[in-house]
Amino acid sequence: MTETTTLYEQLGGEAAVNAAVDIFYRKVLSDHRINRFFDDVDMAKQAAKQKAFLTMAFGGPHNYTGEDMRKGHAHLVKLGLDDSHFDAVIENLGATLVELNVPQELIAQVAAIGESTRNDVLGR
Amino acid sequence: MSLKTIKLNDREIACQEDDSVLDALLRDNIDIPNNCRKGVCQSCMIRSLDNAPPAASQKGLTDVLQHQNYFLACLCYPEQDMTISLNKPKDFFTETTVIDKKLLNSDMLLLTLKCSTPLDYYAGQFVNLKRHDGLQRSYSIANNHLLNPDSLTFHIRKLKDGLFSEWAYQELAVGDTLDISDPQGLCYYLPNQLDQNLMLIGTGSGLAPLLGIISEALHQGHRGDIHLFHGSREIEGLYLIEEMQQLTQQYQNFYYTPCLSSETLANGFAKGRAHDVAMSNIPSLKDWRIYLCGHPDMVHQAKRQAFLKGSAIQNIYADAFHVGTASVK
Numbered sequence: 126m127t128e129t130t131t132l133y134e135q136l137g138g139e140a141a142v143n144a145a146v147d148i149f150y151r152k153v154l155s156d157h158r159i160n161r162f163f164d165d166v167d168m169a170k171q172a173a174k175q176k177a178f179l180t181m182a183f184g185g186p187h188n189y190t191g192e193d194m195r196k197g198h199a200h201l202v203k204l205g206l207d208d209s210h211f212d213a214v215i216e217n218l219g220a221t222l223v224e225l226n227v228p229q230e231l232i233a234q235v236a237a238i239g240e241s242t243r244n245d246v247l248g249r
Numbered sequence: 250m251s252l253k254t255i256k257l258n259d260r261e262i263a264c265q266e267d268d269s270v271l272d273a274l275l276r277d278n279i280d281i282p283n284n285c286r287k288g289v290c291q292s293c294m295i296r297s298l299d300n301a302p303p304a305a306s307q308k309g310l311t312d313v314l315q316h317q318n319y320f321l322a323c324l325c326y327p328e329q330d331m332t333i334s335l336n337k338p339k340d341f342f343t344e345t346t347v348i349d350k351k352l353l354n355s356d357m358l359l360l361t362l363k364c365s366t367p368l369d370y371y372a373g374q375f376v377n378l379k380r381h382d383g384l385q386r387s388y389s390i391a392n393n394h395l396l397n398p399d400s401l402t403f404h405i406r407k408l409k410d411g412l413f414s415e416w417a418y419q420e421l422a423v424g425d426t427l428d429i430s431d432p433q434g435l436c437y438y439l440p441n442q443l444d445q446n447l448m449l450i451g452t453g454s455g456l457a458p459l460l461g462i463i464s465e466a467l468h469q470g471h472r473g474d475i476h477l478f479h480g481s482r483e484i485e486g487l488y489l490i491e492e493m494q495q496l497t498q499q500y501q502n503f504y505y506t507p508c509l510s511s512e513t514l515a516n517g518f519a520k521g522r523a524h525d526v527a528m529s530n531i532p533s534l535k536d537w538r539i540y541l542c543g544h545p546d547m548v549h550q551a552k553r554q555a556f557l558k559g560s561a562i563q564n565i566y567a568d569a570f571h572v573g574t575a576s577v578k
Contacts, residue, residue: 147556147561147562150556150562151556151557154553154556154557155557168552168553168556168562168565169562169563169565172562173289173290173291176289177285177289177290180289186287187285187287187289188284188285188286188287
């Protein structure tokens with residue numbers, strides 16, 4: 126049975142993304158290690174991007190390519206975005222899912238998808 | 250299901266069964282921004298000019314966007330023929346006549362215009378006022394369309410070296426005509442949640458759209474609390490103080506806090522920037538609707554503060570006033 130159910134479906138699909146996006150974004154904006162990177166962004170646009178990112182990390186439908194990730198973060202890499210900041214985002218992602226009572230094995234899968242973008246995000 | 254026709258300006262585009270509006274437009278080489286094609290990025294958002302679009306194509310849009318028949322082209326499988334627009338309302342103008350002009354304080358002008366035909370607007374939206382030589386500025390509508398369907402009021406602040414405001418003060422006279430664009434912007438009141446608490450924060454002439462929103466909310470019988478915070482550096486920057494105080498007497502659910510950020514303290518005024526005062530006054534903004542109008546820095550900071558205080562992003566409505574350029578949503 127579980128073989129035919131995708132990660133995205135197990136997590137609860139779009140409803141789960143909607144539940145997670147505000148919690149995740151609040152954590153990121155409250156996190157002093159990384160919130161300066163979000164000082165100048167338009168919040169509504171950023172929330173849409175967070176939703177697209179979470180949809181991807183949840184194994185859902187997305188059009189993100191490694192190239193998009195590189196282009197989207199290149200200006201932040203110039204400002205000093207590095208592994209420690211990436212770690213902080215992944216940590217906030219995990220904490221969001223814990224708060225939503227997502228089982229640990231699914232959190233690990235989400236974190237792994239998030240992790241797979243590290244080199245593109247950091248422009249390596 | 251069968252072939253549907255999509256009208257765009259003077260073109261007719263065929264939308265095949267199983268094709269989205271985005272597919273049909275792209276097939277006809279119409280340049281429309283798009284990215285994810287799955288309803289997430291919202292870059293292909295356009296507007297229906299006749300019928301309400303299918304509900305599935307409005308998924309994730311704020312209630313005011315849905316109300317104005319905006320939809321996502323990539324999620325829209327037409328159920329009937331549609332007329333759509335990729336243009337913005339700023340491209341359409343109507344002639345109005347100045348019917349009143351008076352001062353609210355030493356540098357705030359109350360201008361009232363009458364439209365030859367009633368304009369479809371909502372309090373809190375803005376229009377571009379256009380002088381005959383083409384000079385344009387954006388101003389928010391300060392009154393309520395339910396009470397005055399064919400007249401519009403604006404608060405025009407006198408700006409040092411402000412081309413338009415100087416002209417409006419010195420030369421524009423009752424009886425003159427002035428062109429205005431179609432109303433724009435999504436920072437307005439919708440009577441869909443009468444019990445929701447509202448927080449409105451404005452600096453300077455940011456009071457104008459908030460006044461319209463408050464007037465409409467009270468007119469619609471809004472039952473939730475309505476908290477207005479109006480801020481300026483000095484007391485001279487505030488206006489309509491007595492009128493707002495009277496309104497608190499008249500409506501139990503309306504609260505007004507004038508705020509001064511300068512060092513001088515005056516009786517009856519809160520000390521501090523309006524958004525800081527507002528945020529420290531109210532412990533949680535969960536399920537509140539927030540309206541922010543005025544200085545871009547205030548709007549930017551207050552958006553984040555409101556979100557971190559528990560307000561959902563789609564419940565934060567903002568209009569940042571950029572001096573000398575068009576008002577930008």
